[in-house]
Structure formats: C-alpha cells, structure tokens
Amino acid sequence: MSADEIKVTAASKKDKKANPKEVTVDPATTQMLAKAQADGVETIFDRALTMKPCNIGEQGTCCKNCSQGPCRLPLPKKGIEGKDTRMGLCGATPETIAARNFARMVAAGAAAHSDHGRGVAEVFLAAARQETDDYGIKDVEKLLEIAPDFDVPTTVMVEGEDGVKVEQERDIYQIATEVGVKALGEWGKQEGEVYYAKRAPEPRYELWKELDVVPRGIDREIVEIMHRTHMGVDQDYHNIIKQCSRAALADGWAGSMIATDLQDIMFGTPYPTQGEINLGVLKKDHVNIIVHGHEPLLSEMIVVATQDPEILEYAKSKGAHGIVLAGMCCTANEILVRHGMPIAGNYLQQELAIVTGALDAMVVDVQCIMENLANVADCYHTKLITTNPRAMIESGNTLHIEFDEHHALEDAKRIVKEAIDNFTNRRSEVLIPNVKEKMVVGFSQEAIKYHLGGTFRGSYVPLNDNIINGRIRGIGGVVGCNNARTMHDSAHLIVVKELLKNDVIVLTTGCNAMACGKAGLLTPESAAVYCGPGLAEVCETVGIPPVLHMGSCVDNSRILMAATQVVKAGGLGKDISDLPAAGCAPEWMSEKAISIGQYFVASGVYTLFGVGLPVTGAPRFQKHLFEELEDIYGGMWDLELDPYEMAKKMIAHIDKKRAALGLDKKKERVLMDMADRQKLDAA
C-alpha cells in the first residue's frame, strides 16, 4: 500500500476511530493518537474498535491442528448442564483442544525467549573465544559466580616451583569459553537436566524431580510440545500441562536465565541508574533513533556507535545538534538498565513514536514489532530498519540491514548513518509531546542485595526482616505487555498502586515497568505518595522506589533468582511457594507471557492474568490450571479482568502465606540474655 492508499483506507473507517482519551491513561499517547488521526494515519487503537476478537479462539476451543477442521467448540452462553458432549471430528474434547492450544503458546513463548538466549550465547562464545573485538567480558565477577553453576572450575591446581601443588586462578577467557560452550549446549541437550535447575531452592528442585518436569534440554522440550500437540498424540490435558511446565521451566530457568546472565557478563550487570521515559525524550533538533524489539546485542553496539565522535560529527554535518538514541519495548529496558539510555515508550506506543514526525530511524530486531510500523513509517519520513534474519517485514519500504556479531560495530555505524542521512528528509510537522518522567531503574538481584547492606553486609536479610515484621506485607511481581483490548497502561497502574497502598513491594519488568516509569512510580519520591506507611518507611530507609525495575521480559529470570535469594535469606519458609508473594500480568498479549506465567506457576507462584485466557471454553482444563495446580506446584493460574480485584486476590494470597508462616501475629522484641546467646548456632 502507498501512503495515500493507507490514508484513504483510514478515512473510509473514519466513523470508527478510537477516542484518544479513552484508550490510554498516558497523556503522551493521547496527544500522539490525536495527531495520528489528524494526520489520517490508522493505528492499532483504531483497529481494536473495528476488529473484534474471535469468540471461539478467545475461549481456546478452536482446533486447527489438522485439515479435518478447524473444529470449533464454543461453550454455550448458558453453560453446559450434565455431561459435556462437545468434541471435534477426531473426538478431541474442549479440554484437549484448549490444552493443546495453550501448550503451543508456551512452546512459542519459550522458543522466543530461548532463541534470543541462543543468540546471546553464540555471541558470548564468540566474545569468549575473542573472535570479535566488539564484545568482551565486562562483568568478571558475575562470570566467576555463574561458572560453578555450569561445573566450570574457576581455579586450577598447578605445580609450583617446589613441586607443591598450588591453587591458581584460571584465565578469564578460558573460563568464559567453557561456560559459553556448556551454556550453548543447553539448547541441544537430550538427556539429564539443564544446569540452572539446581539454582532453585532445594525443595523446589526436589519437587520438580519428583514430578519429572526438570527440563532435559531447551529445544527438546519445545519440540516435544509440538509433537505432543500434533493431531492424535497427547490427549490428556494433565499430561500436556506437565510438558508445558517442563518447556516453560526450560525458558525461565534456562533459556531466559542464560540470556540474562550472559548479557550481564558481556554488557554489565545492571545497578541502579537514572533514566527518562516517554515520547518527550525525543528531541526536535537531534537525529532521533529508536531501537525496538528485545535483544541487546545490536542495541549495545548502536549505543557505542552513537557516541562515536566521528558519527556525532557526521550528524552535525547534517544540521543536527546531536543524536538521541531511545529504546522501545524490552530493547529499551536492556539499554536503560545498563546505560541509563532513555525510553520512548512501551509496546502500544511504537507507531506513535513515528507519528511525532521526528523519528529518523526505527531499528528493530525481534518480537513485539507490529507489522503496521511499516505502514505508519511510510506516512512519515521514518526509515524502518530490520536487522535480524529471523524477522523481516514485507510491508512498506522497510530496509533490511543484517546484523552480524562478527562486525557488529560496523553494522551499527551503518545503521546510525542511515538515520543521520534521513534527518534532512523530515517532512510533516514535527510534534514531540512535552511529556517525560524521571526514574531510577536497574535492580538486578545483585543490585538489590548490595543496596540492602552495602559491600560488607549486603544480603536479602533486611528485606526478609521487614516482611517478617510486617512493614512490607509481601512481594508482588507485576509484569507483562500492553494489550490494545484494554485501556493502555490503566490496569498496570491500578494493580501496582493498589499493591503499594497495601505495603506490597513491587518487582517489575517489561512493559509494566515502562507504564510505572511513565506514571512516576519508579522514583524514590513516589514511595511517600503511593505506599502504605510500612513500605514507605522501608523505601525511605534504603532510598529506593517502591517499584523495582528489574529489566526486560527475559529478565523475569531475575525475579526467579531474587525470590530464590529471599528464600535462602531465611525466615520466610523453605521454598518459593512459601513466600508471601504473587505475580500478575494485567495487560498481557504475547505468547511469551503464557510461557512466563507457566514457569512462575511451576516455580510455586500464584499468577494472575488480565484481559482473558484462552481456556474459558474448557471448564475442566481451566479448573486444573486455576485450582489443581496449587496442590501440585504450590502455585496456580488465575484470571481476573478487574485490576482492583486482581490486586485484592494477590493480597489475599499474600495474607494466606503470611498466616501459614505465622507472620499474622505481631512479633515481640526478643531481648537476649547470656543463656539465649549460648544457644546461638555455630557461626
């Protein structure tokens, strides 16, 4: 379609335009949506009005796994009295169909995260082997910390001059190469267990073993889902969900976790840093580049490229005052938490960044990139550049510059030059919303530990202590996407604010983190405004925001590790499922979210989703997910469309866990006398 054709199409649907004030709570989004409509550009917000979701697909009971269908098994509005006799041609029950569809979402989600992880591992190995000058080992400490998890020794016994063997530190690159080989091996492993499974609290690991859900290898578990969900294979939803757990755990505790760790080693483990967010970070007189997607491999190099004096000079030669590099979606989170680079917005704002008319290039890699970007870009001067061989866009005038880690910086510079060259092509009126917020981000589990006690006393004990004494009621993980079927950012913010009000500290990643950032919840000042008195006091003591931004959606693995650290710090039970904690994804949309949800459930977390879950057409399957899994894993799924209710349910679960830990009663101050001191355990 040409730009004019697009505009005509939009005009023909002019009676069905989204009301910019009703579809988002974000003022920048409202402003840009109005501009898009004025410019005659159609966006996802408008299409959400004209196209309704498929009623049967929404329930999860449409089967198109063979050519005898699609078989559609909707649940009657009035429900079913007596025996449920619905079945597909082959006899598949709604449960089997919904479970198979669900499993395929898990497979797709796990594949997405894990393929990202594979890419990272490949680059890491190249860096370890010193085959590339552009990537290196930045965080040696973390490398040494994770090496033992892969059974890679960090020291070696060598014979000294006097013939006595002495322990010596091994070469960093040697360690890294072995870690890289073993990490990359996790994808193709056929038997045994993925290394990181043992990172979980011991009772959790033992439970997985007992249930036979410890992942063998990442790819294998995903492939097995595809096999099992093929026509006429696994037709017991219990058994299908078991494989879902295995594949999802291979995502959370392997693919994603390896991605996070290796990225940290190459690019630095995030520590708190300041940043800015929202479309207002773009500058009219600068070359504006947005990196959008998920992997930091390219964006890290673009960060370097945009700081290159030669490149900056080139930008000036084109009349620009400088270069603004901003992120969008999880790529944004990656470069934000490591470098404090600004974020232009979250998922639903991607088209609107182009609508500013100030965006000279949007550089994308993988995941959550709307094809319509190409159409919107055609309406303005913006160059849409795809970079990943896995992710090309046929629409529009998309430019593909393939990114190769072996000459990464070179590629990055070429991309940035394309943007600079495009600066002079700006045509329509530029309108950048004067909306941006400051934030403090970068709370890796390592950073949290440091900030709770410094170099010498850093530990999770102060967090546990304040949960035990009730200042903090519990931990809420609020994560996930945006969804055009719900008001943009609204549910995110309601849930988070309700939790804060009730002294629940919030850990966040992904698009929720950005929603919080835009609303000012990632500032330390927000604690006094939004939190209950206990949480506010703790935030004030540590100097943290009440919502801790832990990174991208792949970095949900950081939440798993933080939860594990909390368990290990003691006083809150022996397993993740004992913790007064709950998780949710109020505005989820991607299949990755389903994989994340399943690995949190299998790790023992009560996990609530908003919007809708494609399981409602299969009541027995839904009951299995929502209730029966709790008896198996200590964690279970739930669906709640009302964000206030969602928060309430999380808090109720937290209170249930507090009561089980005996934390519902006030603890008396213990004054120790000599007899008490003699009873202290050996140090």
Next chain:
Amino acid sequence: MSKLVAFAAIQGAYNIVTKVEGLYKRAVEQYGPEQKLEFPNTGYFLPIIYSLLGIPVKDLASAKRPLEVARSLLPAHVQRATHLPYLGPLLDAGMAALFAEEIAEAIRYVDDPDFYLHSEECEVVKDADGKVDWAKSKIWLGAADDVVMRKRGVEFVDGSAPGFAAIVGAAPTPELAKEIAEEYQRRNLYVFMAANQSGTTFTEQLVESDVQVGWGTRLVPFGPDISAAVFALGFANRAAMAFGGVKPGDYRRILQYNKDRVFAFVNALGEVNAEWAANAAGCVNWGFPTIADTDIPEILPTGVCTYEHVVANVGPHEMVQKSVEVRGLKTVITKVDIPLSYGAAFEGERIRKDDLFVEFGGGKTQMTELVEMAEMDETEDGKVTVIGKDLGDLGDKGGRLPMGISVKVAGRKMQADFEPILERQIHHLINYAQGVMHIGQRDIAWVRLGRPAVEKGFTIKHFGQILHDMFHKDFGSILDKVEVTIFTEPKDVDEFTKKARAAYKSRDERVENMTDEGVETYYSCTLCQSFAPTHVCVVSPERTGLCGAYNWFDCKASYEINPTGPNQPIEKGECLDPVMGNWKGVNDFVSKASRGAVESYNFYSLLNEPMTTCGCCECIAAVLPACNGVMTVHRDYTGETPCGMKFTTLAGVMGGGQSSPGFVGHSKYNIVQRKYIVGDGGLLRMVWMPKSLKEELAEGIKRRGEEMGVPDLIDKIADETVGIDEATVLEYLQKVGHPAMEMDPITG
C-alpha cells in the same frame, strides 16, 4: 528521613578520607614509606583493616592499599531529586571513614607516641585543692593491647560483660554523665568513650565527678576524637578472630559474628556532625545501632542491625534502658540489699589511701573467710550476726579491724565439694559493691572500704547481706539457707582462722588426691560457646579447663545448679590409651559436639591428637624440637618466645577450636597437675617459661620436680632472661643438665 543521614554521612566520609589522605601523604614525606605503623602489642595489625580486608598494615607503605580501598568505597553524593538508593552506599561510606580513621590513629602513634597512655588505668593527677590537673593527667588509653583484649574479651565470652556502649561526645552535665556511666556499670556493660562535644568529653565529665575510669571499672577512655571510635570496633573484631576463630578477610562472618554475639551500640551525646554520622553509619555494618540524645533523623526499619538503626531524642535518664532495648539485649541489675551500687563493673575499682576509711587484713590485721556446709535445721537463712566492733565504733577517722567471715550453707543438694567453689565467690561478690575493694582469699583476704561507701550507710553487716543475697541468686538450685557470722574481735578472728586453716588443709588434700582414674565422669564445658562456637572443652580432675576458670569440681557444681547448662557430664567410658589419656566416651562426645570435625583427642599430649584450643586459654604450650622439649607461655607475657611466636600470634593461629599437633592450650594450674603432658614426658619436658609464670607457679613446680626426681627442675627451666631463641635455650639446657636432654627424641 534516612536521606538526610545518608547525605550527611557520605559528606562526612569524604571529609574524613580526604583528611587522612593528606595526613598520610605528609607522614610518608616526613617519615618515609618504611616507617612502622602499629598499635601497641597486638598480633592483629590495624585490626579493623586486618579483619575485614585481610591486609596486614605494618608500615606506611602497606597502609596505602586500604586507604585506596577507602577512597574507592566512597559513593556518589546523594542527589536532591530522583536520587539513587543510598543505604548500601551509606554503609560503604561509613566503612571508608573507619578504614581511614584507623590509619589516622596509627599515624598518631608515630607523630605523638605519648598521646595515649599504654595502660589499663588512667593517671589522674589532682592539685592541692583536689581539682584535676589536666596538664599532668593522662586519661586517654588508645588501642587496647592483646593482653587486655583477651582478658576482657573472656568477660564477653562468658557473659560477665554483656556488651559495650560506645559513647561519643559529652552529656549535658557531668552529673548526667555520671548517672549514665553508673547505670551501664550496674548492668555490667563496658563503656568505650571517644570524641568530644565542643571540646568537652564524656571521660572528662566522669573524671571531674570523681568516677574512676579505666579498664578496671569498665569505663574506658579511648580518645578525645571521633577517630578513636576505631579502637572500640577494633576490639570487637579482634574478639571475633580471637574467640570466634573467624579468619582475617572473611568480612561477612566477622561482621555477622559481631551482630549476633557482641552486644554493642553507640550513644551519640550532643550535636551529631557529618563525621559522627559517617562513623555511626560505619558501626551499622557491625549491627551496632546509634541511640542519640538529639533530634536527628531516625532510621527505624530493621535488617542490618537486629532492630532499629538510629533512634533519636532519647533523654539522659532513658538512655541506658532504651539503648539495650534497641540492641535487643537483656541486662539484669543485680539487686542486693545494701546501700551501694552493685555490679561487675565495680570490681576493678581501687580505694585510694585518701578515700580509705577502714581496712581489714592486708598484712596489718588478720582476715579470714570460710564457707562450710551445715545441716538444714542448724542454719537460719538470712541471719547475719556481727560479733565485735562495727564501723560506728571507729569514729570519724576510721582505722583497721581484723575480720573473720563464716558462712554456713545448707541445702538438700548441697555437697561438701561445693564449699570451696562458693568460698571462691566471696572475692568478686564483695568486690562488686561500689566503694568496696576485696583482694585475696581464705586466710589472706584483704578488704578496703572507702569513705563514700560508709557515708552511704554501709556497715559490716552488709558483707553478710551481699553473700546471702548473691549465693541465693547464683546458687539457689543447690542451697536453701545461708547464714553469715562475722567476727571483728582479734581473739575471735584468730580462733576462727585456726579452725578455717584446718578446713583448708583437709579440703586441699581431698582435691590433691582426686585423680582422673578415680572418677567415671568428666564434664564438658561449652561456657564460651556463644563466642567460640566450635570449641568444646572436656574437664577432668587432673586437667582443668584451659581458661583457668573451671576445674572439675566447678563443672560438677555448675551441672548440679543448671542441669541443662554449659557443663554436661560425660561418661568417660573405655580407656583406649592410659598414657595419652584417651577415652571412648569422651571421643564419642567430642565427635558429636564438633560435628565430626574432631573425632578423638588426647588429654595428656600436645604431640598426638591434642585437645582443641580456644581463644580463652591461659597458656599455650609449643614443641621446641631442637631443645627436645616444650615451652609454654601465658597471655600476660607480651614478649617473644623461643618458638618464634608471641602468645597473641600463637592464640591467633590456634584459637579457632582446632586440634593442632605440636601445640596445646592449657590453664596455668594445669602445668603443676600430675598429668600435664605426661604422654609426652610430663613436666620434665618443660624447657622454657616466662619468668613471671615460673614465679607464680614456683611452689607447685618445685613440688612436682621433687615428685619426678628432679628437685631443682625449676632452676633448669629457661626463661626470657636466658634467651628467646632455641639455640640460646639449648645451650643453657645443656649447661644446667636439663632432664629433657636425656629423654627420648620428642619428635618421631
């Protein structure tokens, strides 16, 4: 309002580190990098830096690295808005300040060697009007040396000192300073003092109020500047290494040990400036909170400390109570029905001549103490009878009196064996009364009573009252009745003394005849386990506890008093090796108690599987292979020894509860017990001892020498006047014909 604290403390840390960097630069220019840097007589270098960073600072050159660490720990300043988290950085800043200050204090020892008085007691000089002559007085004691640290550390270990209050600044008035200090004394806490408030110090306030300061009274004046706070923390960290067996550089365990086991806290008196804030932040790393009397921002959430981190606005009258509560410490004020304050902290008080009102014993008159078991129906509990003169009869001037204290104790669980144990308590129980000094025991006891005590209404009857009340408190489970009779007429005292001496004699014979073979039950001792968690003593009649505080009878009594307490009976079981002293029952116990770390140990050997040693030991014996013998050194001897290590180094190497062949910890008394290293040849192997130890044990060594057929053994044992290297010692041994020269080779 933690943000304000963080802002100030980080600023303060910058000031301190920058200042010390300047000081360091000047010192290097002035003295050169080879200039030695050290605190007096310690094996732990600059102890905070050594314990936490594992860096032994020996000279200016080696102080460079820790100073660089301090600089690198300084975090960014806290911004006004959208600031980064500051708790971790704040604690780091505090640590940076302390590292720097420790170096500054070490440089002070070079710049001004006489600034601190290397002593346990201050020198307070008064002029003719009784006013303190500050110019002539020396009140600042600086770093505690290892002798003090070990001696006092044991009190933290056994619980007789529950913790310490680090007081910085000054109280609003000297009277309030006195009130606070005495309240801490009554609760047996140590008070470590540093810093000044506009030139006034808490220490000077106490001295002005006639309060005795020094280690003896647990009121320790470290220094007039805030940097002297490092002496308190250095003391605590050395305790963790000496008694807890924590290795230098293992900062996590050192600090955790302090948080869990050393009940210390900071009292900030007066305006808190940025540098104080930095020091307070540093202390939080140890789990030591700050309680202030001014309106500073509070930090109440818990976590790094056990409870609150900073508590403000605490008035002087509530300071002590609030402080122990914030630290999570239970302190008990011993209530004795006498008109004086009472507590362990008053034990070290001296009664100066000018203050003396009356003296009992001490060579001029006779004083005797005796505890005897009596029948229940012969004893009237609580009755105290004074026969003879009382203090009122001495007029205003006071004077001297003889005294005999006869204590009759009755109870269903009382045994004659407990008599000497109770009797030995009389010394410290009487000494605990403020203004009363007690020295010695049995028929060489000596008591001095100060005029202020008498003015407060203390009479002779109160000695009895103290013993009655305290015996009931400490030994209530073995006795039911305590009756005291006190004689002050010379004739009565002499008669009583005669009777007492007969009792001592028969008692000594009974103890003397106790043998390891004669009993089936030994006792474990885990009294020090709160501090030395991996060490377990086993005490037999012929091997008293290595701390010197507990013999077999003490353990037995302790078990009777508290059946679930630190002393448990061990059936010694089958004897596996009578020469080395090895029993199956003991091994089983030790293996279990050490969680398998130690499976067997010998009572009578330092060469083969010797008993484990903890930091509390009185002496450490070591093999001198060239001399074919052993040496031993006690903790009061600070010099070098022929084994190449001072006591403190030996204790540092040994004191973690390990069994180290070639070395063993033991009590002083054990040296003259019959079974002393008998598996290696016994006392005849002893080739070197410090002179003071030899003199202290002279009588016993002579007796043992005679028993072993070498009556002049004592003269053949070398000491530091002979030499402190093996070659010189060997030469001496050959010259005098030491029996070890003729014995089988000690090694192999």
